[in-house]
Amino acid sequence: MSQRQLHLNAFLLTSGHHVAAWRHPDAQADAGLNFAHFKRLAQTAERGKFDGVFFADGVAVWDYPAEVIGRSGQIGQFEPLSLLAALSTVTERIGLIATASTTYNEPYHIARKFASIDHLSGGRAGWNLVTSATDAEARNFNREAHLDHGVRYERAREFHDVVTALWDSWGDDAFIRDKQSGVFFDATKLHPTHHKGEHFAVRGPLNIARPVQGHPVVVQAGSSEAGRELAAQTAEVIFTAQQTLDDAQAFYADVKARLARYGRSADSLKILPGISPIIGRTEAEAQQKYAELQALIDPRIGVALLSGQLGFDLSAHPLDGPLPEIPETNGHKSRQALVVGLARRDGLTIRQLAQRVASARGHWTVVGTPDSIADQLELWFKEGGADGFNVMPPVLPTGLDEFVDLVVPELQRRGLFRSEYHGTTLRDHLGLRRPVNRHARPQAIAA
Numbered sequence: 001m002s003q004r005q006l007h008l009n010a011f012l013l014t015s016g017h018h019v020a021a022w023r024h025p026d027a028q029a030d031a032g033l034n035f036a037h038f039k040r041l042a043q044t045a046e047r048g049k050f051d052g053v054f055f056a057d058g059v060a061v062w063d064y065p066a067e068v069i070g071r072s073g074q075i076g077q078f079e080p081l082s083l084l085a086a087l088s089t090v091t092e093r094i095g096l097i098a099t100a101s102t103t104y105n106e107p108y109h110i111a112r113k114f115a116s117i118d119h120l121s122g123g124r125a126g127w128n129l130v131t132s133a134t135d136a137e138a139r140n141f142n143r144e145a146h147l148d149h150g151v152r153y154e155r156a157r158e159f160h161d162v163v164t165a166l167w168d169s170w171g172d173d174a175f176i177r178d179k180q181s182g183v184f185f186d187a188t189k190l191h192p193t194h195h196k197g198e199h200f201a202v203r204g205p206l207n208i209a210r211p212v213q214g215h216p217v218v219v220q221a222g223s224s225e226a227g228r229e230l231a232a233q234t235a236e237v238i239f240t241a242q243q244t245l246d247d248a249q250a251f252y253a254d255v256k257a258r259l260a261r262y263g264r265s266a267d268s269l270k271i272l273p274g275i276s277p278i279i280g281r282t283e284a285e286a287q288q289k290y291a292e293l294q295a296l297i298d299p300r301i302g303v304a305l306l307s308g309q310l311g312f313d314l315s316a317h318p319l320d321g322p323l324p325e326i327p328e329t330n331g332h333k334s335r336q337a338l339v340v341g342l343a344r345r346d347g348l349t350i351r352q353l354a355q356r357v358a359s360a361r362g363h364w365t366v367v368g369t370p371d372s373i374a375d376q377l378e379l380w381f382k383e384g385g386a387d388g389f390n391v392m393p394p395v396l397p398t399g400l401d402e403f404v405d406l407v408v409p410e411l412q413r414r415g416l417f418r419s420e421y422h423g424t425t426l427r428d429h430l431g432l433r434r435p436v437n438r439h440a441r442p443q444a445i446a447a
Contacts, residue, residue: 005415005416005417005418006377006381006386006387006388006389006411006416006417007051007270007272007387007388007389007429007430008048008049008050008051008388008389008391008408008417009050009051009052009053009054009095009097009237009239009272009388009389009390009391010041010045010048010050010052010053010054010391010393010400011053011054011056011239011274011390011391011392012038012041012042012045012053012054012055012393012396012400013055013056013074013392013396014031014032014073014074014077014396015027015028015029015031015032015073015074015395015396016393016394016395016396016399017276017359017360017361017363017392017393017394018276018293018358018359018360018394018395019072019074019297019301019302019305019358019359020073020293020294020296020297020298020301020358021073021293021394021395021396022073022074023073023296024292024293024296024395026395026397026398027073027395027396027398028396028397029073031073031077031396032073032074032075032076032077032078033076033077033078035078035083035086037396037397038078038083038086038087039087039090040397041053041396041397041400042087042090042091042094042096043090043091044397044400044401044404045094045400045404046091046092046093046094047404048403048404048408049408049417049418049419049420049421050094050095050391051094051095051388051426051429051430052094052095052096052097052124052126052426052429053087053094053095053096053097054097054098054126054128054219054239054390055080055083055084055097055098055099056080056099056128057079057080057098057099057100057101058132058133058134058137059101059104059132059137059140059141060134060136060137060139060140061075061136062075062136062304062308063134063135063136064304064307068300068301068304069301069304071298071300071301072301072304080098080099080100081098081100081113081114081117083098084096084097084098084117084121084125085116085117085120088117088120088121088122088124089120091121091124093124093421093424093429094124095124095125095126095217095425095426095429095430096117096121096124096125096126096426097125097126097127097128097217097219097426098126098127098128099128099130099221100113100114100127100128100129100130101130101131101132101137102129102130102131102152102155102156102159102160103131103132103137103146103147103152103155103156104132104137104140104141106200107159107162107163107166107200107202108162108166108202108204108206110127110159110163111162111163111166111167111206112166112206112207112208114127114163114211114216115167115206115208115209115210115211115216116208117216118211118212118213118216119208119209119211119212121212122212122424122425123211123212123213123424123425123426123427124424124425124426125211125213125216125217125426126216126217126218126219126237126426127163127216127217127218127219128219128220128221128239129156129159129160129218129219129220129230129234129235130220130221130222131147131149131152131153131155131156131222132146132152133146133311134146134308149224149226150226153222153226153227153229153230154198154199155199156230157230157233157234158197158198158199158200159199159200160218160230160233160234161195161197162193162195162197162200162202164215164218164435165193165195165204165438166193166202166204166205166206167206167210167211167214167215167216168191168210168437168438168439169190169191169192169193169204169205169206169210170185170189170190170191170205170206170209170210171186171189171190171191171210171437171439171440172210172214172437173186173189174186174189174190174209174210175209189439190205191204191205191439192204192205193205193206210437212425213425213426213427213434214434214435214436214437215435216426217236217237217426217427217430217432218234218235218236218237219235219236219237219238219239220234220235220237220238220239221238221239221240222334223238223240223241223251223334223335223338224334227334228251228254228255228258229258231255231258231269232255232258232259232261232262232264232269233262235269236268236269236270236430236432237269237270237271237272237430238255238269238270238271238272239272239273239274239390240271240272240273240274241273241274241334241335241338241361241362241363241364242273242338242364242385243338243342243362243364245379245380245383245385248273248380248385248386249383249384249385251271252271252384252385252386253384255269255271256269256271267431268432268433270387270388270430270431270432271386271387272386272387272388272389272390273363273364273380273385273386273389273390274360274363274364274389274390274392275363275364275365275366275377275389275390275391275392276359276360276363276364276365276366276392276393276394277366277367277368277373277391277393277394277399277402277403277407278290278293278359278365278366278367278368278394278399279368279369279370279373279399279402279403279406279407280367280368280369281369281370281406282369283368283369283372286367286368286369287367289367290359290367293359293394293395294355294358294359297354297355297358299319299351299354302351302354302355302357302358303315303319303350303354305354305357305358305361306339306350306353306354306357309335309336309339309357309361309362310326310336310339310340311326311336312326312327314350317350318350319349319350319351319354320349320350320351321349321350322343322349322350323340323343323344323348323349323350323353326340335361335362338362339353339357339362342356342357342362359394360392360394363392365394370406370407370409370410371410373407374407374410374411374414374416377389377407377411377416378411378414378416381416391403
């Protein structure tokens with residue numbers, strides 16, 4: 001077995017990541033509100049010994065005409081923290097990760113909810129810290145426009161500090177629950193937060209015991225300059241979108257190099273690029289499956305999805321014309337740069353670019369056999385492009401079934417991935433240390 005093994009996370013998006021997934025014969029069309037579907041997926045990922053399952057989130061319906069979004073299968077789905085709580089009862093080992101925005105939440109809420117999920121699951125919770133991206137979300141939370149990019153990241157940094165301080169409100173052994181003495185908790189191990197900063201004033205303490213993992217695992221998904229710096233300061237896993245090995249290596253080296261400034265080691269942050277695998281038992285079968293999916297794309301939905309990635313409405317521009325100049329966005333800066341770069345590099349029209357983005361919203365789409373896909377994952381892993389991958393099946397449930405049944409055994413055969421879990425928490429799976437409570441007294445050194 002290889003000493004260093006890759007990490008695999010299953011990114012579960014309703015019927016699948018392809019924009020037309022819900023129309024595919026194998027797809028679960030009502031996936032967004034079908035708990036049995038998500039239960040099956042989580043248990044499949046657990047059978048495959050994945051580190052975790054992940055749910056993205058946004059707090060608005062797409063801001064496009066109803067006749068357009070009425071053709072999307074990604075409208076109307078569970079609130080993800082509620083879904084994690086439910087999945088904690090039907091799984092045993094797999095990590096449970098979900099997005100919660102620092103722009104449209106309060107730190108006390110987030111600290112309490114993720115601490116609760118960590119206790120419910122026995123130490124398997126992970127928080128994907130994001131800053132949100134759209135004016136549509138802003139208008140659901142008393143604002144006409146989204147906060148500026150820089151302000152969002154300043155708020156996110158302070159938000160993280162407050163949440164982690166709240167998780168340290170209690171000593172690990174604070175709750176004695178001694179019936180005979182009548183002492184329920186040790187008052188010396190209670191630590192109010194008393195935070196007062198630019199964006200938040202939070203007295204604390206949190207009204208739940210310290211999480212099983214100390215802190216639920218913190219995940220970050222921004223790849224802009226501000227996002228990379230926030231990840232270097234705060235994150236233990238980063239989800240990213242890269243199209244080529246060269247780009248992945250550059251991102252990997254850049255983010256890892258930032259860690260030393262914050263007193264962190266390179267292995268304290270795991271970098272997981274997204275990959276959407278379209279798997280066939282032969283190359284021809286894989287290409288046919290990809291072509292069948294692409295044929296299901298409604299151009300209106302394709303352009304709407306592309307517009308969302310760019311932060312710029314393309315509906316008035318000719319489909320078979322070139323991508324126009326795109327103004328800088330206040331939304332996802334790194335994703336805009338990736339998609340524009342893809343169009344310029346390959347000379348794509350709007351239609352072609354929409355089709356390219358439709359499979360995984362700018363993430364790496366790989367079409368091939370289990371062996372050829374394993375080859376590419378191994379290359380990125382061994383050549384400094386990734387610590388593992390955020391697997392984004394194009395169609396669910398079949399895409400995850402195929403990856404677990406066909407690709408995972410090949411990775412295991414090569415010694416690149418575990419055959420059994422060796423711990424019980426998400427931190428165990430990722431090889432991350434459990435944070436020491438900031439209020440803990442230093443241990444005396446024995447003579």
